[in-house]
Amino acid sequence: MAEYKGVIVYGELINGKLLSITTELLGGGRNLATALKEDLSCVLLADTVGETPKEAIAFGTDKVYIVEDPSLKEYQADTYIQVVEKLAKEISPRIILMGQTSIGRDLAPRLAFRLGTGLSTDCVDLSIDSETKLLLQTKPVYGGNAQAIFTCESMPQIATVRPKTMSPIERDNSRKGEVIPIKVEIDMSTIRTKVIEKVKEEVAGIKLEDAPTIVSGGRGIGGPEPFKTTLKELADVLHGAVGASRPPVDNGWIPEAMHVGLTGKIVAPDIYIAIAISGASQHIAGCSGSKTIIAINKDPEANIFKEANFGVVGRYEEVVPAFTKKLKELLAE
Amino acid sequence: MPGVNMIVCCKQVPDPEAPPVVFKVDPATNKMTLPPEVKPVIGQYDEFAMEAALRIKDKAGGKITILSLGNKLARDVVKKTLAVGGDELILLEDETFEEGDSWSTAHALAMAIKKTGEYDLIFCGRQSSDWDAGQVGLGIAEILGIPAVPLARRVEAVDGKVRVERVIPDGYEIVEVGFPALITVTSELGSLRYAALKGIMAAAKKQPIVWKPSDIGLEPSQVGAAGRRTKLAKLFQPVKEAKGEIIEGETPAEAGTNLAIRLREAKII
Structure with a gap:
């Protein structure tokens, strides 16, 4: 039986840079590797990995396994899973970490079932x-x-990690590490799904994940219009972005890209303003990392007030315009 | 045209829309306890999966078989899938199915699907509404060796193929895959339709088929708690301190103004 050793991070890159989830995983993985007194490594799959191996080393990895192939230009489950399965069998790590991202959510369960091991997402x-x-x-x-703590006795142990829950180590460009290219023959005949078209649903203005302030609306907003007026005006004053909990998205008031929550985007801005949001746990899961949470809701019993640092009980139609007006004055001073 | 042969996996869960205060963990048993007023329901994402199958049946015709795994499943809950237009309900029902994880659940469902015979499409919700793992659908596809398309927000069957709009960051992609395939469904697909009275009456007369582990070729040691790959070491609820400061005013508008002043004082803006 193979000996399972080390911690391996599945790295994600875009436009020649590591995603922030990957540097977070390297930070978290570093702690685990230190506790185990074993190595931390990172795997990178792309058509070309560019400078990302150096970046991964600067963020704490000891080894970087790279697989470069033209067929890996875009994520495709049927191609990526073969490469990752092969790497996992060859490297036989004790622990595999992936991001709870679009890719990680798709790849990790497939990998766990192929390897016959457990996974916590x-x-x-x-x-x-x-x-x-x-x-x-x-x-x-x-x-x-609630929260659950799981263990898994079959190896490797696989986990996907929620973005913004782990901290990267400080970047050190002088760190040394090893880069190991691996050649994987990709069997194109196993590709069963065909991507016909990718459609971007652009959201004007600042992206949610990058916004220092987010103004979100919930079911109580009542329709699509106030997202473009009342909420947008407040967000503009604070140079922020507009978001929403799940009901406005499911009702088609605003696009999915603006959805903050367990199954949408996980955000951690400096200021999060929740307007007419009841504060269901699945929404809180998406914004609990925010530095300051402000709640405006007409229901004094709403769960959101348990999470908020500051709250106003009242109809948002009356509270928000006055709040926006006063903010404008204060910020102009 | 023979129509599309579909299977939908539905899990019975405690109503996830119940207010957060009623969710209480019993530390002695490591289990979630819920008061009786929290009724079991079909997981919200599984309802979307059921709706996806019904929309295909509306257009292309076919048959929908619903699979549900658990113990002591409430008949009025699982029969909702028949009332809205499902054709057959198979329950994997036994005490040995209890307390499974994604691994043992996906294995039992995959074995049951094999036993049902021919299928074109399998639908699952993107994740359960209790453990939120999001693994079972993809696991079933791996075990059966069929392609899987996760996070569908629109599904259409055309000429032995299925065309799926799947949610990706900042948009969606249109994916085409031949039968058989597994699709997991997300909330943007839309809510499950209401049952018509005729459907409710018909469902009341139908009896679900019940399978035990031995009916799907599994030993009790391979299912439920015994068949788990992951072990639950602890279930707990982090203590939350009420930290909020409520800003008041004579009118809601004045409270809004005072909020801005307070945030400036606290150097938040």
């Missing part, structure tokens, strides 16, 4: 049990109403 904390050396995998369950 959407983890918010990972640590090593000092006695058993097993990975303790903490994840929110019941829509965020």
